[in-house]
Amino acid sequence: MSRPIDYLIIGQGLAGSLLAWELISRNHSVMVVDPEHNNASKIAAGIINPIAGMRFVLADEIERLLPAARQLYQHLADVFHHEVFVATPMLRLLPNEVAYQHVQQRLTQAPYQGYFSDCARGHALADFQSYAYAYQQHTGYVLLPKLLASIKSFLCQRDSYLSAHVDYSSLQITPQLRWQNFTPKHVIFCEGYLGAENPWFSWLPFQLAKGEILSLRHDREQPKTIINYGHWALPLQSQHLRVGATFSHQCLNTLPTAAAKEALLHALRTVNAHVDTFTCLQHDAHIRPCTRDKQPFLGRHPHHSQLLIFNGFGAKGSLYMPWYAQQFAKAVTQHTAFPADIQRFYDRHFPC
Numbered sequence: 186m187s188r189p190i191d192y193l194i195i196g197q198g199l200a201g202s203l204l205a206w207e208l209i210s211r212n213h214s215v216m217v218v219d220p221e222h223n224n225a226s227k228i229a230a231g232i233i234n235p236i237a238g239m240r241f242v243l244a245d246e247i248e249r250l251l252p253a254a255r256q257l258y259q260h261l262a263d264v265f266h267h268e269v270f271v272a273t274p275m276l277r278l279l280p281n282e283v284a285y286q287h288v289q290q291r292l293t294q295a296p297y298q299g300y301f302s303d304c305a306r307g308h309a310l311a312d313f314q315s316y317a318y319a320y321q322q323h324t325g326y327v328l329l330p331k332l333l334a335s336i337k338s339f340l341c342q343r344d345s346y347l348s349a350h351v352d353y354s355s356l357q358i359t360p361q362l363r364w365q366n367f368t369p370k371h372v373i374f375c376e377g378y379l380g381a382e383n384p385w386f387s388w389l390p391f392q393l394a395k396g397e398i399l400s401l402r403h404d405r406e407q408p409k410t411i412i413n414y415g416h417w418a419l420p421l422q423s424q425h426l427r428v429g430a431t432f433s434h435q436c437l438n439t440l441p442t443a444a445a446k447e448a449l450l451h452a453l454r455t456v457n458a459h460v461d462t463f464t465c466l467q468h469d470a471h472i473r474p475c476t477r478d479k480q481p482f483l484g485r486h487p488h489h490s491q492l493l494i495f496n497g498f499g500a501k502g503s504l505y506m507p508w509y510a511q512q513f514a515k516a517v518t519q520h521t522a523f524p525a526d527i528q529r530f531y532d533r534h535f536p537c
């Protein structure tokens with residue numbers, strides 16, 4: 186007996202989870218399939234930071250992305266009865282006068298109003314040294330493992346979740362889509378970095394980046410803010426601190442390395458004198474689905490329009506995915522245009 190569904194979603198990282206949520210909210214039927222291995226979403230810190238790098242550049246389209254993210258995470262918190270997004274300022278430790286002047290300049294620019302406060306020379310905190318500092322607002326972090334677990338239970342209750350790996354050869358494309366006993370109208374690939382190996386979408390210009398992250402225990406009082414010193418430290422409850430993340434296009438595997446651990450501890454040591462009293466509890470590594478043009482990959486396969494992709498959110502999934510998931514769901518259900526449509530690569534990258 187075949188089971189007709191609207192969408193077969195492959196992958197339950199943050200991308201597959203939020204997209205499934207949006208499609209179900211629009212009364213469409215989905216089946217989400219995931220093998221339940223570790224993934225980038227489970228180990229990521231989930232930090233939302235609208236201002237990137239030491240030039241302090243505001244993300245494009247932030248006026249859409251941030252309200253969509255806040256609204257969706259609050260809605261999910263209400264539905265699941267637990268906190269999803271923890272709003273907390275970010276303390277930027279500025280290493281020199283040049284960085285301090287950059288922030289001073291931003292303070293005078295209209296788009297940056299409200300994003301910075303308290304910029305001054307000197308230390309903001311006893312344990313963290315810096316030449317100068319600035320506080321950023323509209324920052325915080327998503328409690329990703331908890332959110333993914335809640336969305337998975339929600340899907341299970343609706344009989345819309347299967348723990349399995351989808352072998353590409355088991356997916357029938359013609360005369361109609363079929364996988365196992367499911368006959369979906371569409372298949373949406375939300376596979377994170379494994380999308381780069383997908384036979385229908387591997388022609389897209391992925392630029393994967395490995396990231397490593399540490400969980401540390403300490404016995405010192407830590408601030409409530411996220412601390413950003415090029416890398417970041419995220420104080421959690423029970424004297425835990427998450428520290429990350431490395432970023433490398435080399436050795437694209439999910440194995441933690443001694444070199445990355447030392448690099449993260451070394452960077453922390455340059456701003457905090459107590460690092461050698463901290464204990465490392467956990468060390469994780471995974472791969473970010475970054476893209477060469479820094480835009481996500483949304484849209485349809487050029488020959489098989491019932492095969493779609495929602496991927497390529499790189500290092501910023503927590504901020505970008507809520508708005509893009511809404512737009513993607515709108516595009517497939519109401520036939521509007523996809524933002525960041527992969528059509529931009531049809532001519533140059535798709536093999537004829």
Ligand SMILES: Cc1cc2nc3c(=O)[nH]c(=O)nc-3n(C[C@H](O)[C@H](O)[C@H](O)COP(=O)(O)OP(=O)(O)OC[C@H]3O[C@@H](n4cnc5c(N)ncnc54)[C@H](O)[C@@H]3O)c2cc1C
Nearest residue numbers: 196198199200225226229231232351376377396501502503
């Ligand atoms: C160390 C590190 C720190 C990070 N920190 C942050 C941060 O602070 N803030 C932020 O916004 N982002 C951060 N990121 C990036 C973030 O992790 C990604 O943007 C996001 O998690 C990607 O989600 P995804 O759903 O696309 O991929 P994933 O979370 O990797 O999920 C893909 C899923 O698809 C499944 N899958 C793949 N192939 C198949 C198949 N054939 N059949 C069935 N299932 C399949 C996989 O098993 C997996 O569960 C970080 C990443 C790393 C590595």
